[in-house]
Amino acid sequence: MNIKRENALVFWLFLAPVILAFVVVIVVPFFLGAYYSFTNWTSSARADSTVRFIGLENYIGSFKDPAFTYSFGVTVVYTFLNVIFINFVAFSLALLVTSKIKLRKIYRVGFFLPNLIGGLILGYIWQFLFNNALPSLGAVIPFLSDLAQPDNFILGKPATAVIALVIVGTWQYAGYIMMIYIAAIENVPAELHEAAMIDGASPFQRLRAITLPMAAQAFTVTMFLTLVQSFKQFDVNVSLTSGGPSTMFQGKPILGTELLALNIYNTAFLSNNLSMGQARAVIFFLVLAVVSLIQVSINKSKELEL
Numbered sequence: 496m497n498i499k500r501e502n503a504l505v506f507w508l509f510l511a512p513v514i515l516a517f518v519v520v521i522v523v524p525f526f527l528g529a530y531y532s533f534t535n536w537t538s539s540a541r542a543d544s545t546v547r548f549i550g551l552e553n554y555i556g557s558f559k560d561p562a563f564t565y566s567f568g569v570t571v572v573y574t575f576l577n578v579i580f581i582n583f584v585a586f587s588l589a590l591l592v593t594s595k596i597k598l599r600k601i602y603r604v605g606f607f608l609p610n611l612i613g614g615l616i617l618g619y620i621w622q623f624l625f626n627n628a629l630p631s632l633g634a635v636i637p638f639l640s641d642l643a644q645p646d647n648f649i650l651g652k653p654a655t656a657v658i659a660l661v662i663v664g665t666w667q668y669a670g671y672i673m674m675i676y677i678a679a680i681e682n683v684p685a686e687l688h689e690a691a692m693i694d695g696a697s698p699f700q701r702l703r704a705i706t707l708p709m710a711a712q713a714f715t716v717t718m719f720l721t722l723v724q725s726f727k728q729f730d731v732n733v734s735l736t737s738g739g740p741s742t743m744f745q746g747k748p749i750l751g752t753e754l755l756a757l758n759i760y761n762t763a764f765l766s767n768n769l770s771m772g773q774a775r776a777v778i779f780f781l782v783l784a785v786v787s788l789i790q791v792s793i794n795k796s797k798e799l800e801l
Contacts, residue, residue: 528773528776528777529773531546531769532553532554532770532773532774532776532777533548533549533550533551533553533770533774534546534547534548534549535547535549535770536769536770537767537769537770538767538769549770553770553771553773553774553775554777554778557771557774557775557778561744561745561746561747562744562747562750562753563775564744564745565744565745565749565753566750566753566757566758567755569653569753570754572657573657573660573661573725573728573754574725574726576657576658576661577660577661577721577724577725577728578721578722578725580664581665581668581669581672582672582714582717582721584665584669585671585672585673585675585717586673586676588602588669588673588676589676589677589680590702590706592606593680603673603674606670606673607671607673607674608670609667609670610667610668610670610671614667614729614730614731614734615730615731615733615734616734617663617667617730617731618663618730618731618734618735619734621659621662621663621666622650622734622735625649625650625659626648629642629649630648650735650740651740653742656736656739656740656751657751659735659736660728660731660732660752660754663731664724664728664731667731668724672717675713675716675717675720676710676717678713679709679713680710682709683705683706683709683710687709688701688705691705711794711797711798712798714797715794715795715798718790718794719787719790719791719794722790723787726755726756726779726783727756728756729754729756729757732754732756732757733757736752737750738753738754738757738758738761739752740752755775758775759772759775759779762775
């Protein structure tokens with residue numbers, strides 16, 4: 496009995512610093528932020544005497560704000576496209592580098608490298624490519640001549656700017672997701688493929704009947720990771736488009752590619768409305784939590800079907 500108590504004591508002593516850090520850095524700020532979302536707190540109202548409770552005004556005001564509702568919608572569109580493109584490209588790359596192609600290990604490293612580049616730097620690099628490199632290529636290559644036209648400026652229109660964000664997000668994150676798919680594909684027993692080949696199954700049939708069902712758990716993980724990463728996108732959004740270009744929504748000028756994370760930042764720090772930004776952060780958290788739980792439950796049910 497004493498040994499069990501000693502082991503339990505040692506266990507909690509080793510775990511205590513991690514729990515303390517989690518409580519101080521995550522739990523306490525979360526509940527403080529939730530409290531301040533119901534107040535009129537701003538950066539100029541730091542004294543407790545000037546902070547007063549205003550109920551749901553920040554939440555109601557957020558949903559009445561065209562910039563927030565537009566930002567919410569464009570984030571959903573961006574997330575939907577980003578999840579599809581990242582997983583499609585990542586799974587295709589995983590199939591490529593797990594085949595018998597030469598230099599496949601070098602390709603793995605090359606495809607993974609973009610994930611090591613910081614989002615801010617990555618955004619500035621691709622901004623140069625979209626603004627300078629592609630128009631220059633369009634000026635010398637006939638079938639890309641449309642890129643050299645001023646009215647076809649990629650980052651100058653909200654629709655194409657969102658596509659540009661998806662392209663950059665896919666280029667950065669697909670290599671990381673590819674590694675998860677590689678682990679799942681390589682874990683499929685080779686005997687299953689050999690038996691299918693003896694029975695005359697084509698590569699596509701083996702992919703559909705063997706690889707996809709056996710890698711179902713990997714899809715649950717990768718879909719969750721890409722969903723959360725897409726919803727939380729901030730650094731690339733700041734450096735690539737800064738939320739622009741502007742557009743009209745509900746009769747008001749707003750930023751055309753301002754995703755939710757950037758909208759929360761701009762509301763809190765540029766507009767000096769910390770409580771409103773905090774309310775939007777709480778909404779953001781709740782939506783992301785609900786969507787993630789739904790996605791995981793759907794994927795889990797699909798795993799059982801496969």
